[in-house]
Amino acid sequence: MPAPSPRKFLGRLSLPERTFVANALRxxxxxxxxxxxxxxxxxIWANAPLGNTYDTVxxxxxxxxxxxxxLSLQxxxxxxxxxxxFFVAGIELxxxxxxxxxxxxRAAALPVVAAICGMAAPALVYLVVTTVGGGDTGGWAVPTATDIAFALAVLAVIGTSLPSALRAFLLTLAVVDDLFAILIIAVFxxxxxxxxxxGGAVIGLAVFWFLLRKDVRGWYVYVPLALAIWGLMYNSGVHATIAGVAMGLMLRCTRRxxxxxxxxxxxxxxxxxxxxGLAVxxxxLFSAGVAVSGSALGQVFTRPETLGVVLGLVLGKALGVFGGTWLAARFTRAELNEExxxxxxxxxxTLAGIGFTVSLLIGELAFADDPVLMEEVKAxxxxxxxxxxxxAGVLLKLRVRTYQALYDEEERDEDQDGIPDIYEQDNPAYHLRMAEIYEKKAAEHRRLAEVAGATRADGDGPA
Structure with a gap:
């Protein structure tokens, strides 16, 4: 019996998956x-001359x-x-x-292992730094999260068009990362x-699930119910964002x-x-306003808690995600895309080391009893x-020409039918359309050549 062919890692996505990833990442x-x-x-607001108004608001x-x-606005x-x-994160998951x-x-093994290692390594780095430095180990979860929106903003700023496979890997990695971040918040x-x-929140979630299963429609039913579930969850002592992800997971994501x-x-x-566009x-706006000064920035690299966060995000994330991916590919015998x-x-x-939104949230939860340290951890x-x-910007720029060539190849649609040519190469109808297109182009070139030849023969142009 022939051995199964090795699975391709970061290979070409199916067309529906590629379309979904493109829309989601856009x-x-x-x-x-x-x-x-x-x-x-x-x-800027927190460090302006009227910075005290930031705290007031x-x-x-x-x-x-x-x-x-x-509650405060924060x-x-x-x-x-x-x-x-987190409701959107639940739907994505x-x-x-x-x-x-x-x-x-088999396909899930790579991003799941990469995400787990990408969270375990930063936590380990933080624990080592704070233990050696005699700091507070309670913030071990702060550097474990990845902010996909911030990472994509960086890609937009540096102008790198990643191939769809790399973008999908980053998105899936962030989705799994969000799942474990939610579990960390719920448990710790x-x-x-x-x-x-x-109990009221659980009953509300059961009603939410029942209405979905009965195909009840109408925002006026679900929005008040969702608000009630959120309020009950907040008062229960469980972090209120858990209500969002629970409702997101209940939605049907398969098409009938x-x-x-x-x-x-x-x-x-x-x-x-x-x-x-609004929530995050x-x-x-209400979490990132920390006072920045020379002494404050110096403490970021000298205090064990803050140094642990920085090293966890920069070194722990990069080594964890890369090491986990390499190990998972090796043991699942997945071959890396040759391109x-x-x-x-x-x-x-390295891009996964951008841990903004959820890291700030966990920092607020971990050091709620020490406002000064909380602000330093945010910094x-x-x-x-x-x-x-x-x-990450430097590393990606080194290969920007390769990425751009791969991206352009994925986007090429010479027959202009809305489907990238790379997905139609095995379709006979595609080759027939392309032959017609090339024949029209060749005919146009021949016509132009004949016109140019006639012009020269009449003596109106250069011999």
Whole structure:
């Protein structure tokens, strides 16, 4: 019996998967630029002469105290708006599990192992640095997250067009990363439980699931129910963002006969702009405003907690993701796409060291009892993400011509039928259309040559 052929790692995506990845990353890129803008605005505001107004606005409380929801604007952004971000993450995860890269256990092994190693290595780096330096080990989870929107914003700024396989790998890696970040938040950052509120949230989720299964339609049904579930989850002691991901995972992401889009895809298309264009940038605006000075930046590289965060993001992420990918490929006998090299994988692994949104959130949770250290850790997240972005930019620029050539080949559509030519090479109809196109071009060249020859014969042009 012949041995099965080796599976291709970072090979060409199917056309539907490529289309989905392109659309998802296009929205994330726009959101990433807005996120970057909001973070810069927060830093400028917090360090301006009227920087005290930043703290005043951020700490302004609003909401019904009777429902336990009289929160500061910063908490509304972290606990409320980020629930929308995690709702979209839940839909993305569900889609990956039923229709994407994670549906095939063999194909899923690479991004899952890469994501696990990409979270374990930064945590280990942080623990080693803080243990040796005598620091607080409670922030071990801060450098474990990857911010896909910020990473794509970096790609947009440096102008690198990654091949679709590398972009899909980065997206899948971030989706799995989000899953484990959610588990970390749920397990390690849950305060004293209010079982009555938690029970109410669970009942609400059961009603949400039942209505979905009965194909009940209407935003006026689900939006109030989702708000009630979120409020109960917040008061239960479990981080409120868990409600978002739980509801996202319940949506159906497979298409039935006659459906152009599944309910999950449709809702994700509606909610993603709110998440990327409003929720995440506002969170960044109220979380990234840290005081930056020479002494503060010096402490980033001298205090064990902040140094652990920086090294975890820059070194831990890159080595963890790359090492996990290489090991998984070796043991699953997957062959790397011959058009790419392992340094390309390392460049993407370095890009995964940009851990902004979720890292800031975990930093707030881990050091809630020490506001000074919390602000220093936020500065470390910003510094580590910046270093990772610059390093990844340099590595990707070294291969930009190769990436651009691969990207152009994927996008080429000479017959202009809306389907890239690379997906039609085995289609006889495609070759017939291309022959007609080339024949028309050849005929046009012959006609121009005849006109030029006639002009010279008449003596009106150069002999």
């Amino acid at each position: 929205a994330e890129t726009v959101g990433g630029v807005l996120l970057l803008t909001a973070a810069i605005a927060a830093l 951020r700490d302004f409380h609003i909401g019904p105290a009777s429902l336990g929801l009289n 908490h509304w952004a972290a606990d409320g708006l980020l629930a929308i971000f 569900k889609r990956e599990l039923v229709a994407g890269e994670l549906r095939d256990p 950052f849950t305060s004293d439980l209010n079982f009555a509120a938690l 006969e006659g459906e152009e889009h599944s309910p999950g895809e449709h809702i994700e298309h509606l909610v993603r702009p709110v998440s990327a 940038p506002l969170f960044a 790419l090299t392992w340094p390309d994988v390392f460049a993407v692994a 470390a997240v910003l510094m580590g993400s910046l270093i990772a972005a610059v390093l």
